[in-house]
Amino acid sequence: MSEHRAQRYKTTKPPFLPPLTTIDQETNKQHTLTMEAIFGKSFTADDIPDLAGKVYLVTGGAQGIGFGTTYNLLKHNATKVIIISRNPEIATEAKETLAKELGPDVHDRVQWIQCNLSNLPETDEVAKKIARSERRLDCIVANAGIGIDKYSMGPSGIEEHMAANHFGHFILIQHLMPLIKENNNKFGTPGRVVVTCSENHRWAKSDTKFASVDECNEDIGPTYLYNRAKLANILMARQLIKHHLSGPNPPRVYINSIHPGVVATTQQHVAADTYDKNEGYGVLPHIAHAVIRPFLKDIFEGCISECYAATSPEIEEKEVQGKYIMPPNSIKEGSSMSLDEELGDQLWRLSIQVVKDKTGTVFE
Numbered sequence: 457m458s459e460h461r462a463q464r465y466k467t468t469k470p471p472f473l474p475p476l477t478t479i480d481q482e483t484n485k486q487h488t489l490t491m492e493a494i495f496g497k498s499f500t501a502d503d504i505p506d507l508a509g510k511v512y513l514v515t516g517g518a519q520g521i522g523f524g525t526t527y528n529l530l531k532h533n534a535t536k537v538i539i540i541s542r543n544p545e546i547a548t549e550a551k552e553t554l555a556k557e558l559g560p561d562v563h564d565r566v567q568w569i570q571c572n573l574s575n576l577p578e579t580d581e582v583a584k585k586i587a588r589s590e591r592r593l594d595c596i597v598a599n600a601g602i603g604i605d606k607y608s609m610g611p612s613g614i615e616e617h618m619a620a621n622h623f624g625h626f627i628l629i630q631h632l633m634p635l636i637k638e639n640n641n642k643f644g645t646p647g648r649v650v651v652t653c654s655e656n657h658r659w660a661k662s663d664t665k666f667a668s669v670d671e672c673n674e675d676i677g678p679t680y681l682y683n684r685a686k687l688a689n690i691l692m693a694r695q696l697i698k699h700h701l702s703g704p705n706p707p708r709v710y711i712n713s714i715h716p717g718v719v720a721t722t723q724q725h726v727a728a729d730t731y732d733k734n735e736g737y738g739v740l741p742h743i744a745h746a747v748i749r750p751f752l753k754d755i756f757e758g759c760i761s762e763c764y765a766a767t768s769p770e771i772e773e774k775e776v777q778g779k780y781i782m783p784p785n786s787i788k789e790g791s792s793m794s795l796d797e798e799l800g801d802q803l804w805r806l807s808i809q810v811v812k813d814k815t816g817t818v819f820e
């Protein structure tokens with residue numbers, strides 16, 4: 457296994473924070489002030505509740521951060537995890553590793569569906585099929601995505617970053633929202649949607665309007681292409697609330713965005729290659745990557761904010777809705793652009809139009 461594939465399966469523990477200890481002079485008793493007591497409890501994989509009966513869908517769940525989430529969901533007894541991604545070899549290897557780690561019944565609990573999210577008609581068909589075949593869906597983790605990568609036109613005539621990271625997920629979630637919205641009434645647990653975003657959304661170009669496909673297809677450079685798609689992710693999460701959960705007696709569904717932290721995955725390899733071969737930076741990006749890689753989180757640390765948003769009872773207890781969750785479980789707001797109602801509305805209108813034009817499906 458190459459280095460970046462091998463590290464998918466490495467497990468590490470979060471660094472241990474030493475407690476502060478004081479001695480009461482009168483009683484001579486020792487009092488321990490833990491970091492937990494000062495800052496509140498940090499969510500870890502051990503805090504994931506029992507998920508028996510629950511059904512999850514994780515896009516990109518066979519690799520990288522998504523694999524970490526799949527692993528944790530299955531480890532905590534999720535009845536089923538549906539994975540959507542493109543590469544069959546990676547999916548097979550992921551299933552084998554999961555079965556080896558968690559037991560052979562994993563083969564019955566994981567369903568892999570091949571789908572290229574940047575192919576919008578294909579995604580439309582796959583999403584409709586899932587909507588028809590599944591009885592229950594507790595949560596979608598919209599994790600899949602391409603990172604900082606070269607400009608590349610996707611199969612539906614939309615540049616890969618916006619196509620895969622945003623429009624594909626938009627179609628998938630829109631088709632599956634009815635199922636997620638039913639969850640609370642049918643099974644007594646609210647549905648959830650988790651959208652994997654990135655701190656990079658803060659550096660989207662300030663003139664981003666999401667006005668047209670032409671705008672999405674403008675080559676603004678690898679980093680800005682990624683930043684814009686991540687801004688679209690966080691705006692979409694808030695728009696889903698507006699379009700699906702308003703009015704009297706809205707269904708109980710919790711929709712949040714997360715940032716995973718900086719996590720050692722294939723994305724840094726791709727970014728370094730892109731800046732070398734397409735942007736003319738030579739070996740410098742590779743050297744920078746080699747220097748920082750040992751300090752990045754591994755995927756089991758990097759999946760924690762996804763796992764928190766997808767499983768923690770705190771989301772319901774604290775009514776965490778439309779928020780941006782920083783790792784491991786810090787509830788924040790996104791950038792001012794991510795809170796811009798008009799920009800979100802425009803992205804929604806464009807998304808509806810694009811889906812209609814590319815697939816014929818009309819969402820309200």
Ligand SMILES: NC(=O)c1ccc[n+]([C@@H]2O[C@H](COP(=O)([O-])OP(=O)(O)OC[C@H]3O[C@@H](n4cnc5c(N)ncnc54)[C@H](OP(=O)(O)O)[C@@H]3O)[C@@H](O)[C@H]2O)c1
Binds near residue numbers: 541543601654722
């Ligand atoms: N790594 C980080 O430091 C970091 C930081 C902030 C945010 N994120 C976000 O975290 C998420 C996961 O990234 P990662 O770092 O884990 O990357 P990764 O290891 O490259 O995994 C990406 C996953 O997405 C799937 N995918 C990519 N394009 C797809 C498409 N068109 N259709 C279907 N599946 C597709 C890939 O599977 P196939 O190739 O088999 O399709 C793969 O499973 C992304 O949304 C990323 O933007 C990562």
